[in-house]
Amino acid sequence: xxxxxxxxxxxxxxxxxxxxxxxxxxxxxxxxxxxxxxxxxxxxxxxxxxxxxxxxxxxxxxxxxxxxxxxxxxxxxxxxxxxxxxxxxxxxxxxxxxxxxxxxxxxxxxxxxxxxxxxxxxxxxxxxxxxxxxxxxxxxxxxxxxxxxxxxxxxxxxxxxxxxxxxxxxxxxxxxxxxxxxxxxxxxxxxxxxxxxxxxxxxxxxxxxxxxxxxxxxxxxxxxxxxxxxxxxxxxxxxxxxxxxxxx
Amino acid sequence: xxxxxxxxxxxxxxxxxxxxxxxxxxxxxxxxxxxxxxxxxxxxxxxxxxxxxxxxxxxxxxxxxxxxxxxxxxxxxxxxxxxxxxxxxxxxxxxxxxxxxxxxxxxxxxxxxxxxxxxxxxxxxxxxxxxxxxxxxxxxxxxxxxxxxxxxxxxxxxxxxxxxxxxxxxxxxxxxxxxxxxxxxxxxxxxxxxxxxxxxxxxxxxxxxxxxxxxxxxxxxxxxxxxxxxxxxxxxxxxxxxxxxxxxxxxxxxxxxxxxxxxxxxxxxxxxxxx
Numbered sequence: 001x002x003x004x005x006x007x008x009x010x011x012x013x014x015x016x017x018x019x020x021x022x023x024x025x026x027x028x029x030x031x032x033x034x035x036x037x038x039x040x041x042x043x044x045x046x047x048x049x050x051x052x053x054x055x056x057x058x059x060x061x062x063x064x065x066x067x068x069x070x071x072x073x074x075x076x077x078x079x080x081x082x083x084x085x086x087x088x089x090x091x092x093x094x095x096x097x098x099x100x101x102x103x104x105x106x107x108x109x110x111x112x113x114x115x116x117x118x119x120x121x122x123x124x125x126x127x128x129x130x131x132x133x134x135x136x137x138x139x140x141x142x143x144x145x146x147x148x149x150x151x152x153x154x155x156x157x158x159x160x161x162x163x164x165x166x167x168x169x170x171x172x173x174x175x176x177x178x179x180x181x182x183x184x185x186x187x188x189x190x191x192x193x194x195x196x197x198x199x200x201x202x203x204x205x206x207x208x209x210x211x212x213x214x215x216x217x218x219x220x221x222x223x224x225x226x227x228x229x230x231x232x233x234x235x236x237x238x239x240x241x242x243x244x245x246x247x248x
Numbered sequence: 249x250x251x252x253x254x255x256x257x258x259x260x261x262x263x264x265x266x267x268x269x270x271x272x273x274x275x276x277x278x279x280x281x282x283x284x285x286x287x288x289x290x291x292x293x294x295x296x297x298x299x300x301x302x303x304x305x306x307x308x309x310x311x312x313x314x315x316x317x318x319x320x321x322x323x324x325x326x327x328x329x330x331x332x333x334x335x336x337x338x339x340x341x342x343x344x345x346x347x348x349x350x351x352x353x354x355x356x357x358x359x360x361x362x363x364x365x366x367x368x369x370x371x372x373x374x375x376x377x378x379x380x381x382x383x384x385x386x387x388x389x390x391x392x393x394x395x396x397x398x399x400x401x402x403x404x405x406x407x408x409x410x411x412x413x414x415x416x417x418x419x420x421x422x423x424x425x426x427x428x429x430x431x432x433x434x435x436x437x438x439x440x441x442x443x444x445x446x447x448x449x450x451x452x453x454x455x456x457x458x459x460x461x462x463x464x465x466x467x468x469x470x471x472x473x474x475x476x477x478x479x480x481x482x483x484x485x486x487x488x489x490x491x492x493x494x495x496x497x498x499x500x501x502x503x504x505x506x507x508x509x510x511x512x513x514x515x516x517x518x519x520x521x522x523x
Contacts, residue, residue, distance in 0.1 A: 014515065031322045045516070054516045076356045086350035086519065089272065089342070096275040103268030106261050130279075146351070197327040 003062075004029040004186035005050065010059030012045055012210075020210040023059070023199055026204070032180060032187040034197040036230075037207030038238040049158050050188070052080055064154055077105060082147035083139050083158035084172055090132025094123060094142050096113040098149065105150040113149060114228040121145045121175065122168075136146070136163035144172065148179065155179075157189040163195060173200055194231040204230070206237045213237055265357050269365030270372075275437025287373055291327045292380035298323040299389045302449055315478045317391050322446045324382060324393050325473060327465055328404055331377050331436050333418070335370030340419040344427065350519045359509045363502065366419070367412050374408065396473065399482050403469045406490040409498055410465045416501035420508030423517065445470045465493040 005027040012020040012097055019070045020042045027033045035043040048054035049061060052072035060066040066075040067153065095114065102110035104211050118124035126134060131142065140163050147155060161169035161174070173196060191197055197204060206221070207212040214237060215248045218230050225233045256264065264356040277283050302319045305312040312318070336392050352362065385391045394400065414436055443457055443468045450458055461467045470488035512518050 001414070013515075019516075044519070046517055048516060053350060053353055053513065053518045055510075055514045073356055073358060076354065078355070081351070081354045087347040088351065089276065089346040089348055092272065092275050092347075093279075093280060096272075100268050100272045100275070101351070101355065103271065104265050104352070104357050106256065106264055106356070 002029045002052070003027065003029075003190070006062040007046075007050075008058050008060040008062075010046075010049065010061065012042075012049065012054070012056045014032040015224065018210055020049075022041075023212055025205055025212055025215065027186060027188060029132070029186050030184045031202045032085075032189070033202050033203040033205065035188065035190045035205050035207060035235055036194075036237075038208070041207040041238075042210040043207060044158065046093065046207070047081075047158060047188070047190060050156060050241060052076065055154075057234075077150065078153045079154045079156065080147040080150055080152040080154075080159075082140075082143045082160060083138070084143065084162040085158065087101070087139075088131045088146065091130055092135070093128050093130055094118075095127040098146060102149050102186055107150060112242070114145075115149055117145050121148075123172070126159050137168060138163060141168070141172070150186075151183060153183070153185050155185055155187045156189075157187065158174075159191055159193075160189055161193065167194070168197055175201065194229065194234055198230045206233075208237055208240065258302070261356070262358070262361055264354075265361050266365045266368070269357070269362060270368050273342070273369045276342065284376070284504070287331075287377035288380045289332065290385050291324070293379050294323055295329065295385050296321065297379040298389065299385060299391070303389065315474075317395075318474060318477050319447055320385060320389065320391055321393055321396065321473055321477060322470060324378065324385070324405055325407060325469065326441070326446045326466075327378060327381070328374060328407040329411045331374040332370050332408040333415045333437055334411075334434075335373035335377075336366045336412055336415030337418045339366050339369045339431070340415075340422065341375075343494040344422060353518055354503070355376075359506060360502070363416060363419075363505055366415070370412065370415065371408060374411075396476055397478060397482075399472065399487065402487045402491075403473060406465055406469050406487070406494055409494040410490075413497035413501035416498075416505040420505045424508040424515075426517065426520075438462060443467075449474060458521070463493070465490040465497060 003026045007023055007025050010020055010023040023042070023046065035046060037043050049062060050057050050068065052068055055069070064071070064075050064078055068075065092100070098114045099110055102114060107113055115124070118127055121141055121144060123138070123145050126138060126142070129200065131139065134142065140161070144160065147157070161172050164172060172181055176187060177200065179185060189200070201218060204215060204221055205212055216224065221233050222228065222230060225236055227233050227236070249337035297321050302312060302316060306316055343352060349374045382393050385393065396403070418436060421432065443453065443461045444464045445453070445461055450461050450467060450471060453461055468486045472483050472490070475481050475486065
């Protein structure tokens with residue numbers, strides 16, 4: 001299977017602070033991969049570099065076969081991103097926001113596409129409401145709708161179900177799984193919801209202090225650390241324990 | 249798998265992205281009459297104040313009686329520069345305030361396209377803000393700035409371009425230094441007001457200040473405006489000077505905007521701005 005993302009010896013430092021050190025990994029096309037780690041582990045930094053929002057200090061990043069550091073505008077039309085920590089204009093309605101982004105991605109029949117995605121993600125009833133008037137969970141759904149407008153081949157999600165009630169979050173996970181199956185898209189997500197990661201992801205990259213400390217399928221990681229769920233594995237890694245020590 | 253995303257030649261795709269960003273600001277104004285009112289309010293108030301001062305001075309002085317529109321035209325043209333610059337800067341701040349910059353820069357939108365869209369939005373805002381003021385000047389003072397004739401187009405364009413150049417540097421400063429640079433950006437235009445010869449000729453300034461004044465494109469515009477209103481002569485050389493200086497200013501503005509954007513990318517500031 002081809003690789004959607006190839007990261008080679010990626011490092012990022014801010015003066016004396018090392019955010020990422022010598023990170024090397026690849027992500028298979030069509031997979032769902034999680035970046036896991038505590039606060040300051042380097043998840044957001046890695047996603048920002050993958051998106052081209054942040055320049056690394058050194059290393060190489062290839063996304064969908066394109067050198068991200070040299071030619072990111074060739075691949076940006078085929079990617080998208082959603083994060084509860086980045087907003088949309090609050091005074092524009094949901095539909096206006098989606099129309100602007102649809103046009104930025106050069107979509108033909110933008111209204112048709114917005115109507116379809118709004119029905120699929122159950123945001124159609126809020127299309128004429130100002131984005132700023134929505135609840136946190138509704139905003140996350142709209143941001144997700146924005147991120148799917150261009151039917152991206154690579155979708156980067158930061159906390160994709162943050163602030164959603166369990167029922168809505170479950171629906172979103174099902175939708176994302178269906179989307180991946182239908183389009184063959186690659187999904188990379190950063191989440192603190194371990195149950196979500198266990199359920200959605202084929203592969204987990206465990207980060208600590210900017211370095212990749214382990215990776216594998218959720219079930220394999222749980223077995224390797226001798227734990228009963230991914231949350232316990234996460235705690236082992238975040239607290240600096242080794243898998244051997246954890247298993248013993 | 250996916251829709252054809254960029255089905256057009258690169259220049260048409262770029263134009264569509266620029267149009268999308270203009271549409272974003274049209275939506276914002278369409279839904280907010282206070283914003284629309286805010287655009288027209290200050291230019292009209294300022295014009296009225298200068299208009300009455302002119303009426304008073306014209307009653308006392310032959311010079312002002314003969315060149316009635318000098319102060320009024322200066323005030324209106326200065327507002328073109330000020331509104332052009334603030335129109336661009338304020339539109340950029342809208343993205344910062346709404347914490348939207350991270351979303352914008354992961355789309356195919358290029359920084360230069362964002363800058364071009366901000367320029368167009370500033371033209372729209374300036375025109376919408378100033379046309380009512382010029383109409384009010386006709387109604388209240390029987391004065392039409394449109395009597396300047398075709399050179400008015402040249403004056404307008406030169407002042408807009410200078411406003412864009414300053415606005416681009418300001419936007420860059422915000423990207424680089426965050427909202428801490430906001431106050432500096434607001435005040436930049438006012439630094440120029442004493443030296444750019446809006447209401448008085450360059451010759452009034454001390455000799456050492458005159459070269460500085462003449463290094464500003466706006467100075468040549470205001471000198472050209474007075475040449476028409478006082479001497480009845482169109483000075484093409486002054487308009488050309490302003491245009492050549494603006495070429496340099498705009499280049500510096502675009503380079504600074506791009507350079508600050510790259511610094512913001514290196515420092516990871518694009519995701520955090522506005523927080």
